[in-house]
Amino acid sequence: MPRALWMLVIGMMINVTGASFLWPLNTIYIHDYLGKSLAVAGLVLMANAAASVIGNLLGGVLFDKVGGYRSIMIGIVISLAGLLGLTLWHDWPFYLFFLIIIGFGSGIVFPSMYAMAGSVWPEGGRKSFNAIYLAQNIGVAVGAALGGIVASVSFNYIFLANFLMYVAFFFLALITYKGISIQPNIQTSVLQQSSRIKNKHAFTALLILCTGYLLCWVGYVQWQSTIATYTQQINITLTQYSILWTVNGAIIVLGQPLIKPIVKRFEENLKKQMIIGIVIFMISFAFTAYAGSFQGFLAAMIILTIGEMLIWPAVPTIANQLAPKGREGFYQGVVNSTATGGRMIGPFLGGVLVDFYGMSVLFIFLIFLLFAAIAVTLLYDRPMREEKKQLSVNG
DSSP states (O other): OOOOHHHHHHHHHHHHHEEEEEGHHHIIIIIISSSOOOOHHHHHHHHHHHHHHHHHHHHHHHHHHHHHHHHHHHHHHHHHHHHHHHOOSSSTHHHHHHHHHHHHHHHHHHHHHHHHHHHHGGGGGGHHHHHHHHHHHHHHHHHHHHHHHHHHHHHHHEEEEEEHHHHHHHHHHHHHHTTTOOOOOOOOOOOOOOHHHHHHHHHHHHHHHHHHHHHHHHHHHGGGGGHHHHHHHHTTHHHHHHHHHHHHHHHHHHTTTHHHHHHTTTTTOOHHHHHHHHHHHHHHHHHTTTTOHHHHHHHHHHHHHHHHHHHHHHHHHHHHOOTTOHHHHHHHHHHHHHHHHHHHHHHHHHHHHHHHOOHHHHHHHHHHHHHHHHHHHTTTTTHHHHHHHHHHHOO
């Protein structure tokens, strides 16, 4: 793995470690400490995610226009401003205001990081994106573990820790990212097509793929919102809840040797890998619906994590394969904004369902949502394959 990719991996790990002090506890803080309803908490997270969607799209465009280093630094500076404000003022309504700024800034950073990773080691294929994905989950494991402990002492320290980690990320990017050179894009996938096919259908395929990705995220984000609050209601402690996310990150990192043969088997069929991952998501939510103790939620989280390991790295990899030359940043921006869109819609939608109908209805809804995600994922590359077949027939 090139040194430049290592720097991106370390930067992503620091970035996500800081963010993971706060994001698993956002709904709990808004609901339990600020005294707001689940629906209001969902609206706050929706506003944060909406700002991230805008940041994601802008970040992808900035990568293509001004390069990875400048776009990442712009995002970091904006995030630092929001984090400093949140550290000093985290009562209502300041909490909402600064979360929106943080969402916008961090939204700019993520697509640039992914696009840069794909560009500095194009021959690595999915390995580049898997490395960034692993870095994120090391950050989740460390940040969530420390966050639960720190929050049990004082929530004020959570905001400070997040800010200090981003300061470290700022200096790493400032010193090491400026000299990173971008290599030409090399496609290594079964999705290699003629330029005529790619230019005509690639973006349509991406949008169809991202629709299924969005539905998966709407379900996944319930663990950070409605399910997080539900665990508090059945007397699971903040520390235990944070442990669930630590286990999530630890399994993703330590389980790589176990999942590598499975991933290698589907190297030329990422669509099938995603379908299996979505089915595993469904099994996880079925477990969660009947979990009444920490052990039950732990089992459900382990199952969820296995599905996540199959779905999350596959989507940016496919996007990189679909992207025409010079549009890599924009395509990664669409992928990241889709994930953020799921994080935007999910908490509010889940909060409304739980407030009015209860947790059991939410879990039934999520299962149907994931069935829809399977149907969409099955169809995403159909226009490209039909066009290729037609060209073959016509010679």
